[in-house]
Amino acid sequence: MPARKQPRSVAREIALLSLSQVKGKAEKLEKLELDQLMLAAVRTLSGEINDILEAAASEVTRAEDKLLKSETQAISLQSARTMAQDSLDLTRKAINRLGHVVELPEFLQLTKQSEVRTYAIDLIGTVRRRHEEIQNIVSDSLVDWQYHRLPRIDRDILRIAVTEIMFLDVPYKVAINEAVELAKRYSDEDGHRFINGVLRRITDKVRSHEKIEP
Template sequence: MPARQQPRRTARELTLLGLSQASGNDEKLAQQDLNALILAAVRTLTSEVRDALETAGLEVKRGSDRLNKSEIHAPDVHSGRVMVREAITLTEQAINRLGAALDLPEMITLANQKDVRDYAFELIGTIKRRKADISAELERSLVDWSLSRLPQLDRNILMIAVAEIRYHQIPNQVAINEAVELAKRYSDEEAARFINGVLRRFTNQKPLVVAEPEV
């Protein structure tokens, strides 16, 4: 995988991993040791990879069993195929997160760059302070869904994009593209399409509140 070319892209990944490790509205997160934060993220990603692969293996076995019975029970063909498709999706997610975990040593090195670290902390601080406003904006942009039902990583990717657009003057298309890339890297193609759609609806809506510049 090519080295990251933009400090802010690395900062977004640090923000995503930092938010995944955070709890509540703790604004002191940005004061934590960055390397310790990334170490915790490695453990989280490793655990998620292990769980996803285990679940995928079980789904493959269940789907295979259903397909083997299909000659006797025709309805089992459909359910078997569904299970296999779900297993493939879970495996894709696991591979993506494993790849992200393997790249973390590079991220640790880049995180020592002041511009990377500063922007990551700015984003984390913005999301912590503006969480209620950002959540309200996103709830309006979801169709037949709610923010609380989304996987944590997907939810945090959306919050990063909204924070950048509303409070850090990042152009809409840039923020959307970066969010989609994060989703492809840490989730899967379906999540990337979903996040793209939500953010496009968000940018087409009038802001709920007037955004004040972050300082």
């Protein structure tokens, strides 16, 4: 059984995972029930698991081909070992995602579901309504990256964090810490450091602007 989580932490996770699945205008989100958001979140995770396992299977096939074509060449053997290791790493990642699928319903049972639904809808709705503003804020704080080239999960984590900081009056530290935890859970190995850096630059700009306000 997973540890108890705060309603907003669960809501952030559900909002992150269902953001790409929930369609329609922001005004229609109020009609969504929590189980619909959960279904969207699970579909996102299931799709990622399938993609990861397909990539793992591809690496195994490539490794096998290397071994069959050149069993006596050291370079080919080392290359095959690397591919096999990549496959194992991808498989572990898929297993972790599967664990998240199982945990989400349990988290809901351990928290106040009405609060989860309300805040998740607030997050998704604000991200939709303020899309251009959020994109500009993130883009202005990227170094050697373009907004549309970011991995989808990193982009959505940043969008949710910026939404909280700029439009939902969530304290900077809370929004950044929660975003970093989501990145550790769903992004790649360096994702949480990248997201932390971008959000630090954003909040530095916000604080600087606040200081010069009359």
